[in-house]
Amino acid sequence: MKSAQNKSPNEVLIGGVEKREIVIREYDVRWPEIFAAQAAVIGWALRETAVRIKHIGSTSVPGLAAKPIVDVLLVVADSADESAYLSKMEAAGYVLRVREPEFHEHRMFRTPTLDVHVHVFSNGSPEIDRLLAFRDRLCANSGDRQLYEETKRDLAARDWPDMNAYAAAKSEVIERILGAAAIG
Numbered sequence: 001m002k003s004a005q006n007k008s009p010n011e012v013l014i015g016g017v018e019k020r021e022i023v024i025r026e027y028d029v030r031w032p033e034i035f036a037a038q039a040a041v042i043g044w045a046l047r048e049t050a051v052r053i054k055h056i057g058s059t060s061v062p063g064l065a066a067k068p069i070v071d072v073l074l075v076v077a078d079s080a081d082e083s084a085y086l087s088k089m090e091a092a093g094y095v096l097r098v099r100e101p102e103f104h105e106h107r108m109f110r111t112p113t114l115d116v117h118v119h120v121f122s123n124g125s126p127e128i129d130r131l132l133a134f135r136d137r138l139c140a141n142s143g144d145r146q147l148y149e150e151t152k153r154d155l156a157a158r159d160w161p162d163m164n165a166y167a168a169a170k171s172e173v174i175e176r177i178l179g180a181a182a183i184g
Contacts, residue, residue, distance in 0.1 A: 012098065012099060012100055013097065013098060013162075013164070014095075014096050014097050014098065014099065015097070017161060017162045017164075018162055018163075019160075019161060019162055020114075020162065020163055022067060022155075022156040022160060022163060022166050023067065023068070023156065024065050024066060024067060024149075024152055024153050024156045025065060025066065025067070025068050026065050027061075027062065027063050027064055027065060027066070028059075028068065031059035031060070031066075031068075031070055032055065032059075032060075034059075034070045034115070034116065035055040035059070035060070035070050035072060038070065038072055038111075038116050038118070039053045039055075039072065041092050041093075042072065042074060042089070042092065042118065044092075045088045045089065045091065045092035046074075046076070046085055046088050046089070049076055049077070049084050049085050049088065050074060050075070050076065051075040051076055051077060051123045052073070052074075052075035052123075052128075053072060053073070053074055053075075054072070054073040054075075054131075054132065055070070055071070055072065055073075055135075056071045056072070056073045056119070056131045056132065056134075056135050057069075057070070057071030057117075057131075057135070058071075058138075058148075058152070059071060060135050060139075061135060061138040061139050061145060062139065063145070064138060064145055064148070064149055065149050065152070065153070066152070067156075068115060069114070069115055069116065069117055070115065070116045070117070071116075071117050071119060072116065072117065072118045072119065073119055073121070073128065073131055073132070074118050074119065074120045074121075075120075075121055075122070075123050075125075075128060076120060076121075076122065076123065077122065077123055078105070078122050078123075079104075079105040079106065079107055079120045079121055079122045079125075080101065080105040080122070082107070085120070089109050089118070093111065093112065094109035094110065094111060094118060095109060095110055095111075095112060096108075096109055097109060097110050097117075103127075104121055104122070104125045104126070104127045105121070105122055105125075106119065106120065106121060106127070107119075107120040108120070119131075130178060133178060133181050133182075134174060134177060134178055134181070136181070137177055137178070137180065137181035138177070141177075141180070144177045144180060147173060147176075147177070148170075148173060148174075148177060151170060151173045152170065155169050155170060
């Protein structure tokens with residue numbers, strides 16, 4: 001395996017671009033249970049390597065429609081140091097999908113069934129606070145929650161080359177909601 005420093009630009013998405021249908025489902029009360037089960041697996045596999053494990057993304061917001069993919073935030077001491085967690089995550093059944101050294105050393109694992117994404121960041125990364133602030137704002141503010149859901153439904157109805165293009169298209173609304181969170 002190549003290190004993050006020796007990767008080619010095409011290795012940001014391990015396995016390359018995948019076109020997947022984007023479907024928004026009504027909130028499922030099982031999503032927190034799925035998160036809890038995944039958090040237990042990750043916590044057991046990584047033990048003290050896992051600094052924090054949190055439920056993030058749309059499935060963490062009660063009442064919010066979402067893609068049926070549970071997002072997990074995993075905080076480790078240094079996400080660039082894959083030797084501390086990569087083999088343990090793989091042994092627990094997760095597959096490395098994203099390696100973004102230029103974006104806060106972000107890594108993303110997923111389950112083989114593609115229903116869970118585990119986002120890995122280094123302890124102290126400002127992205128951790130952004131992800132949690134966004135989740136908390138959507139939980140607390142019904143207007144922002146409705147705006148975000150409407151945006152997602154509109155964008156999901158379009159044709160995208162992959163899920164990353166869909167995610168990028170949500171950026172403007174996400175930044176607006178984060179800005180409101182900083183004010184409110």
